[in-house]
Amino acid sequence: MKKVIKLENLDCANCGMLLERTVAKIDGVSSATVNFMAQKLIIEYDEASETVFENIKKSAKRILPDVKLLGI
């Protein structure tokens, strides 16, 4: 499954890269791309994993506390 998550307050491109690397490592996420210009995180994930969104949220909050993830 592909999902597009809108990001708010992502104001440095390097942070976007960091987020991308972190999310890609989460179990159940097969690929993650941050489109810094469009302020979006695009993920491919395994539907079977129920905790995937929770984990994404948690890791995002840990590394980028100011960034909000919308739509999950």
Place this chain on the structure above:
Amino acid sequence: MSKTKKNLIKTLTSLAFFTVVLICKILIQSADKYVWAVAFCAVYLLAGHDVLYKAGRNIIRGKVFDENFLMTIASLGAFMLGEYLEACAVMIFYQIGEVFQGYAVGKSRKSISALMDIRPDIARVIRNGKEEEVDPEEVSVGEVITVRAGDRIPLDGVVTEGTCSLNTSALTGESKPQSVSVGEQVISGCLCIDGKLTVEVQKEFYDSTVSKILDMVENASSKKARVESFISVFAKYYTPIVVFSALILAIVPSLITWQWQVWAVRALTFLVVSCPCALVISVPLGFFGGIGGAGGKGILIKGASYVEQISKANVFVFDKTGTLTKGEFSVVDVYPKENREDILRCAYICEKNSNHPIARSIVKECDFTDVGAYSIEEIAGKGIVARANGKVILCGNITLLKDFGIESSVELQTQENWQTRVYTAINGKYLGYIALADTVREEAEEVVLELKKQGCKIYMLTGDGISSAKRVARELHVDEYSYGLLPQDKMTKLESILKAKGKKDVVCFVGDGINDAPVLTRADVGISMGGIGSDSAIEASDAVLMHDSLKGILSAKKITKKTMRIVRQNIFFALAVKFSALALSALGISGMWYAVFADVGVSVLAILNSMRTLKKDNKKGARAF
């Protein structure tokens, strides 16, 4: 936006205070050292309190290579070493850079969304005889909507009432208005300039053209361009390496020279240039600008990697029918010439109400108005017989004429295969024939020649027979062509081209996307044209020329090349400045001041350079919007 403004005000205020303190310090040299320390400390806190806060928060989370942290260490270190001025300067210029970066990114984001401003806000749907304004998402298939002058067509549909001029420029880059009337298809995203339409909705919002296009541009493929991957990897290792070098620089030479202060300052300078921001921001910004700029010209590119591929593409494989040619028949000859008027009139009488593509092409060629009433008899597979007042007009293929016994009078010319002929006869007497053929697009030759000038190799694939393939290939100076190919043969042929290509060659397939979707997907880059309204084309291809002209390929090449040039300039420039700043500060030639200038300056310049990709060409060929 308020956040940016707040930052701007804060930065400017601290800059003003900084200047005041600096001037005072120069004028009043006598005051105690600690007075200045306190004054600079105040300025420092004003400029950098949020950076300090964020750095503190990150330390708790165990994140040390964050830019806030690095800036904090560099400036606090300078403070401790008594370099108050430097400490403040580092913080203030860092903040100026941040403000500028935020502004530039916001601005380019906006200008791109303006370029792609095709999202309709409302739909005027007629429910229970009354017009209601609703969100386009709420309208379902089969409902009727009205579109007034100034509205954007919210959903794809068919016109049931009214006429109007449409501005399709946001979708196709074509600035000439297009007029539509009852029975015609309209696509969402077009702007209604005048008139009023009633439209029956045929697709829901999520399936409509406008959603498809927005989706494609905004969620462009996750595939990264090679330069982007390079930057990701670089950014990952650059900061840690610089930070460790700083540590070594602070300790090793000091152990030898015992000049701890000197080397500590130099090491702190390293930290100032240790953020890879300029690189990390300028590359996606450049690509985003390039994609946006192309979008404004009616060329949709599905992501940075395809920008890179198109700029490199040097083997072009064209589909013939519908791509190099118009894909529709038109009259190329009427023979004999002296009978032209009579031949066309007879054909017109017979074909004027027919829907056959050949008939439509003939009718298009004529401008007769009153030809009288005839009874029309259609003989399947042969042609048409029209009768009135004892007159018998025949119009069809050679078999029709044979059936009526007039074959003997037809000159047995050598028939060229690429033509389709329609013979006419009146009252048993042969008149002549109309020759029709699929004609080459006007711009095709220019485009092929220009691509060849750029060193590209041109292939043509077609399902048609040898004679028509040969004719088009010769006319357009195509390098190689294959004919008589079934759709699956096209794939085999493409595979062999892909196999034969060199390591650096990039194969680009150009087709209309209707029956060549697999080939479009298989090629390194698939470009479909005139694909508006065709979902399969948009899905299968990597780039779509929304305007039905091959010239889009040249524009796409130009834009992508320019984008790649800018991206490369940025990378080279940023790396050069960073490394020279590192070298100069290691040698003690440049101080912290210079380093922070270099760091902020290179980001700003890279951003400004990236924004050039957005700029439209004002030269010939630029579209008006």
